[in-house]
Amino acid sequence: MSGNQEKLTEKDFKDPYEYGFETEIDSDFAPKGLNEEIVKFISNKKNEPKWLLEWRLSAYRKWLTMEEPNWASVRYPAIDYQDSYYYAAPKEAEKIESLDDVDPKLLETYNKLGIPLKEQEWLAGVAVDAVFDSVSVGTTFKEKLKEDGVIFCSFSEAVNEYPDLVKKYLGTVIPTTDNYFATLNSAVFSDGSFVYIPPGVKCPMELSTYFRINAAGTGQFERTLVIADKDSYVSYLEGCTAPMRDEHQLHAAVVELVALEGAEIKYSTVQNWYPGDEEGKGGVYNFVTKRGDCRGDNSKISWTQVETGSAITWKYPSCILKGDNSSGEFYSIAVSNNYQQVDSGTKMIHLGKNTSSRIISKGISTGNSSNTYRGLVSIHPKSNNSRNFTQCDSLLLTDNCSANTIPYIQSKNIDSIVEHEATSSKISEDQLFYCQQRGLDEEEAVSLIVNGFCKDVLQKLPMEFAVEAQKLLSVSLEGSVG
Amino acid sequence: MKEFLNINNLSVSVDEKNIINNLNLKINQGEIHAIMGPNGSGKSTLSNVLAGKDGYSITNGNISFCEENLLEFSPDERANKGIFLAFQYPVEIPGVTNINFIKTALESKREFNGLDPLKPGDFLKLIKEKAKVLGIPEDRLKRQLNVGFSGGEKKRNEALQLMMLNPSLAILDETDSGLDVDAFKIVADAVNSTRSKENSMLIITHYQRLLERICPDFVHVFVNGSIIESGGPSLADEIEKNGYERFNNG
Numbered sequence: 001m002s003g004n005q006e007k008l009t010e011k012d013f014k015d016p017y018e019y020g021f022e023t024e025i026d027s028d029f030a031p032k033g034l035n036e037e038i039v040k041f042i043s044n045k046k047n048e049p050k051w052l053l054e055w056r057l058s059a060y061r062k063w064l065t066m067e068e069p070n071w072a073s074v075r076y077p078a079i080d081y082q083d084s085y086y087y088a089a090p091k092e093a094e095k096i097e098s099l100d101d102v103d104p105k106l107l108e109t110y111n112k113l114g115i116p117l118k119e120q121e122w123l124a125g126v127a128v129d130a131v132f133d134s135v136s137v138g139t140t141f142k143e144k145l146k147e148d149g150v151i152f153c154s155f156s157e158a159v160n161e162y163p164d165l166v167k168k169y170l171g172t173v174i175p176t177t178d179n180y181f182a183t184l185n186s187a188v189f190s191d192g193s194f195v196y197i198p199p200g201v202k203c204p205m206e207l208s209t210y211f212r213i214n215a216a217g218t219g220q221f222e223r224t225l226v227i228a229d230k231d232s233y234v235s236y237l238e239g240c241t242a243p244m245r246d247e248h249q250l251h252a253a254v255v256e257l258v259a260l261e262g263a264e265i266k267y268s269t270v271q272n273w274y275p276g277d278e279e280g281k282g283g284v285y286n287f288v289t290k291r292g293d294c295r296g297d298n299s300k301i302s303w304t305q306v307e308t309g310s311a312i313t314w315k316y317p318s319c320i321l322k323g324d325n326s327s328g329e330f331y332s333i334a335v336s337n338n339y340q341q342v343d344s345g346t347k348m349i350h351l352g353k354n355t356s357s358r359i360i361s362k363g364i365s366t367g368n369s370s371n372t373y374r375g376l377v378s379i380h381p382k383s384n385n386s387r388n389f390t391q392c393d394s395l396l397l398t399d400n401c402s403a404n405t406i407p408y409i410q411s412k413n414i415d416s417i418v419e420h421e422a423t424s425s426k427i428s429e430d431q432l433f434y435c436q437q438r439g440l441d442e443e444e445a446v447s448l449i450v451n452g453f454c455k456d457v458l459q460k461l462p463m464e465f466a467v468e469a470q471k472l473l474s475v476s477l478e479g480s481v482g
Numbered sequence: 483m484k485e486f487l488n489i490n491n492l493s494v495s496v497d498e499k500n501i502i503n504n505l506n507l508k509i510n511q512g513e514i515h516a517i518m519g520p521n522g523s524g525k526s527t528l529s530n531v532l533a534g535k536d537g538y539s540i541t542n543g544n545i546s547f548c549e550e551n552l553l554e555f556s557p558d559e560r561a562n563k564g565i566f567l568a569f570q571y572p573v574e575i576p577g578v579t580n581i582n583f584i585k586t587a588l589e590s591k592r593e594f595n596g597l598d599p600l601k602p603g604d605f606l607k608l609i610k611e612k613a614k615v616l617g618i619p620e621d622r623l624k625r626q627l628n629v630g631f632s633g634g635e636k637k638r639n640e641a642l643q644l645m646m647l648n649p650s651l652a653i654l655d656e657t658d659s660g661l662d663v664d665a666f667k668i669v670a671d672a673v674n675s676t677r678s679k680e681n682s683m684l685i686i687t688h689y690q691r692l693l694e695r696i697c698p699d700f701v702h703v704f705v706n707g708s709i710i711e712s713g714g715p716s717l718a719d720e721i722e723k724n725g726y727e728r729f730n731n732g
Contacts, residue, residue: 428573429536430573431573431575433533433535433536433557434569434572434573434575435575436534436556436557436558436561437533437534437557437558437560437561437566437567437569438561438583438586438587438590438643438647439558439561439562439587439590439591439594439647440558440586440587440590441556441558442556442558444558444586444590445558448575448578448583448586449575449578451577451578452575452576452577452578452626452627453576453577454577455577455578456577
């Protein structure tokens with residue numbers, strides 16, 4: 001049918017990666033490679049106290065003894081850790097009083113991404129801690145948050161301004177010895193965000209960070225620490241895009257969440273890093289360790305993620321349910337297209353009594369991609385009356401992609417209940433035809449069906465993120481059927 | 483009278499098997515045509531071919547719609563140009579609400595035809611009004627599209643979409659099947675109410691009972707992929723009495 005063919009030709013002009021541009025800013029590089037001198041260089045650049053340098057060095061020494069994990073269902077050429085830069089900072093970002101002092105080029109970058117800081121400041125009511133490369137360049141709403149005693153700042157700033165808090169909680173959820181990539185991060189982490197919500201405070205706004213990888217060959221080693229003190233609440237949003245690049249970029253972030261008694265943390269991510277081109281060339285390696293600790297009784301941690309980017313995703317946001325009656329949630333949408341590889345899921349570790357966890361995972365694969373859900377539910381002997389519910393659904397759009405569900409379930413307590421449901425389906429021609437017969441073109445039809453498939457998770461996102469995420473799903477799947 | 487549909491010497495095969503053979507049919511604006519035929523005569527193939535479903539090869543002939551070559555258009559273009567197919571087996575789309583689906587469809591058609599989308603309030607008013615005519619409770623509009631709907635509910639929902647989209651050519655593929663007596667009356671009367679001088683309809687059915695309520699202008703007997711006899715409503719009566727045997731033997 002020639003009508004269809006014309007459309008397909010149009011589709012061949014897929015949007016080149018929408019956010020694939022690189023801002024030209026002189027970066028202040030550390031020399032290439034990794035050794036103790038580099039770790040010292042980074043620490044020194046950031047005027048860090050001695051204890052933190054020691055902390056980094058001990059992580060580095062541990063890292064040297066570790067081996068890169070190879071159990072995930074992903075393939076990539078060996079990474080040469082000596083062939084990368086571990087520190088790059090925009091030169092002018094050292095001391096910034098207000099947004100007016102920010103390099104206009106940086107602001108322009110954010111504008112291209114549709115994140116005008118100034119507008120957001122006024123319109124969206126979102127405090128933005130913008131991480132550009134390795135150093136935070138603009139933090140807004142700080143004053144307003146301060147009134148409530150909320151601390152929201154760059155990690156480096158927190159190290160200098162709130163050393164006791166940092167020292168008390170850093171590495172207590174994800175120890176420096178945790179895993180290869182988290183340990184590497186502990187040694188060379190660049191910057192990130194720090195949040196502290198004092199007892200009884202409900203954070204008055206959604207806190208949000210936009211990450212961006214820039215500067216050729218720079219690995220990103222973000223470090224985020226969120227502490228919700230007793231009976232407090234915070235919702236944190238993290239969104240990412242990256243410029244188009246040819247070579248692979250390693251990203252090994254660490255996010256630690258601590259919820260004390262009665263506290264609740266909601267952590268949402270939209271991840272849209274450069275996934276590589278249609279032949280699988282380039283793209284970000286996203287090897288992230290995210291873990292939340294429900295340390296106090298009646299605490300709650302909820303992870304929601306929409307993952308559409310990165311060449312490789314290796315990521316298992318987890319909850320340690322230590323406090324009695326604590327609960328953990330994991331809501332995930334993972335889209336893989338072309339040659340993307342996703343191995344992602346969660347870990348729910350039930351330690352306290354009456355703990356509950358809920359996992360809803362939606363995987364969508366198309367092109368030649370592979371998409372694996374890997375999740376652990378572990379109920380310890382003393383965790384009486386605990387329960388878990390897991391639902392993993394996979395949707396396949398083409399014949400060449402793959403979807404796998406690998407659940408690990410360990411229950412050592414006879415009173416506890418674990419439920420696991422999994423489905424795998426292919427988008428049906430009848431569904432597509434039905435939508436097309438009602439006037440939707442093929443891509444609109446796919447987008448509608450996929451959005452319906454993901455609805456349970458999309459609903460968990462904060463409003464402004466949900467809209468962005470829906471758009472992202474459509475963009476990620478453009479030209480994926482037909 | 484404006485010519486809407488013109489099927490000219492059409493032959494269609496599926497997996498190299500001929501399903502439709504040298505079919506000719508012309509439908510003008512304002513006319514209602516019924517195609518009656520036994521099971522397996524190729525009736526649903528015809529509706530799928532008209533709507534542009536993949537998997538059929540046109541081995542001969544052509545189809546024009548409003549004097550354009552219909553076969554050049556994709557299924558969504560055909561829909562937006564005014565061809566509506568009420569499905570025999572409407573599909574389920576989990577996670578998409580009925581009302582949102584209908585709104586998306588209507589907006590898509592309006593946009594295609596250079597119209598602004600309806601204001602949310604106007605849309606809501608319209609759909610509530612139509613739902614009421616069809617005896618569809620409002621909460622069903624908020625349910626996921628066709629998910630967990632009974633056969634009758636699905637058919638009513640097709641009728642709702644038909645009324646909302648107000649197509650120039652509505653093709654009803656066995657819309658009467660799966661409906662109980664009461665639902666059947668409601669749906670038939672609702673469809674009948676969309677009848678106008680502007681629009682035309684092609685009713686594909688096995689039984690005559692739908693044609694009692696929606697009186698067609700023309701009845702065609704469809705056997706082995708072609709029309710072997712055409713006439714007025716009385717032809718349907720005859721089939722009701724004597725079945726298709728005469729045509730099979732003929």
